[in-house]
Amino acid sequence: xxxxxxxxxxxxxxxxxxxxxxxxxxxxxxxxxxxxxxxxxxxxxxxxxxxxxxxxxxxxxxxxxxxxxxxxxxxxxxxxxxxxxxxxxxxxxxxxxxxxxxxxxxxxxxxxxx
Amino acid sequence: xxxxxxxxxxxxxxxxxxxxxxxxxxxxxxxxxxxxxxxxxxxxxxxxxxxxxxxxxxxxxxxxxxxxxxxxxxxxxxxxxxxxxxxxxxxxxxxxxxxxxxxxxxxxxxxxxx
Numbered sequence: 001x002x003x004x005x006x007x008x009x010x011x012x013x014x015x016x017x018x019x020x021x022x023x024x025x026x027x028x029x030x031x032x033x034x035x036x037x038x039x040x041x042x043x044x045x046x047x048x049x050x051x052x053x054x055x056x057x058x059x060x061x062x063x064x065x066x067x068x069x070x071x072x073x074x075x076x077x078x079x080x081x082x083x084x085x086x087x088x089x090x091x092x093x094x095x096x097x098x099x100x101x102x103x104x105x106x107x108x109x110x111x112x113x114x
Numbered sequence: 115x116x117x118x119x120x121x122x123x124x125x126x127x128x129x130x131x132x133x134x135x136x137x138x139x140x141x142x143x144x145x146x147x148x149x150x151x152x153x154x155x156x157x158x159x160x161x162x163x164x165x166x167x168x169x170x171x172x173x174x175x176x177x178x179x180x181x182x183x184x185x186x187x188x189x190x191x192x193x194x195x196x197x198x199x200x201x202x203x204x205x206x207x208x209x210x211x212x213x214x215x216x217x218x219x220x221x222x223x224x225x226x227x228x
Contacts (some may be wrong), residue, residue, distance in 0.1 A: 004157065033214040040123075042204050042218030043158070056215065091157070095214045100146055100165050103214035105157035 002026075004106035006092050012112045013082055021077045021109045025094030032075050033103060034067055035091040043091055049075060082113045116141045118205050120219035128227045133177075133192040135222045137205030140186065147188040148206040148216065149179055158204065163213075164188065175199070200226045 005024040013019050025032050031050050035043035045059040051072040060066070064082075069075040079086055089110050093103040121136040139145055146165045150158040162173025169181040179190045188205060202223045206216040 031212070031214055040220070042118075042206075042220050043216070045215055045217065048212065048215055055212075093158075093214050100163075100208075100213040102160045102163070103216070105150075105159070107155065107157045 004092055004094050004104050006090075006106040006109050008109060009107065010110045010112075012114060015082060015084060015113055017082055018078065018080045019082055019111065021079075021090050021111070023075045023077070023092030023094075023106060025073065025075070025092070026096075026104055028096065029094035029104075030097050031095045031103075032069055033093040033095075034075070034077050035093065037089040037091055037108070039088075046077070079111075082111075084113045087111055087113045116145070116207050116217050118207050118217055118219035120203075120205050120222050122222055123220065124223045124225065126225040126227060127195045129197055130194050133190070133195045133199065133224065135190040135203050135205075135224065137179075137188045137190065137219060138186050139188060139205070139207045141207060145207045146213070147179075147181060148208075149173065149177070149188075149190050150204045150206060150218075152202045152204065152221075154201075161190070161203075195224075195226045197226050197228065200224055 007022045033048040034046040037043040047057040049069040064080045067077045089108045091108045093105045095101045095103045117140045119138045148163045149161040162171045164171045164181045172178045177192045205219040
């Protein structure tokens, strides 16, 4: 596609449910990043992939959070047993290679846990 | 550990006035610095970046920023504000060569008064 696409745009879920957030990067982009942005804050790094390999997951807050990118393209961020504190905007970005190239961000998924 | 501090969560200027958004960083190694802009309901868009070389960096929409190592600053300026500049602005830093793994400041919301 022309840009980074994230789905769904909005997700409301009940506490304790699992959610899966999808990111479709710009075609051909090697690197894919996940961020979480709380209201009034800057984005906070969660994890990133080069191709299908997860290179760094140091930002994942706990083991309820996981991410995959099995074919080196689309990625899914999964949150198990959601809690209210997980409510935030989740942003995905992709870049064309592993260097200091620009990362292009999607519009994000607004997750609300009730 | 790296960090970014943006001074002022809200800045208001009149149309045609100088825009100055402040950013200070902390890094144990030579930093790579970025400014992103976020319009309502849109993803983050790169305004400009500093990696190496010239310390005055020009970006899109008439914005520029100057890297000052002695002051650990990377302030964003624009000589004359336009109504369309109203948005949230984020300063970010990365120490590695992975341009998408960023540490963001908390953001500065810019308002432009007619």
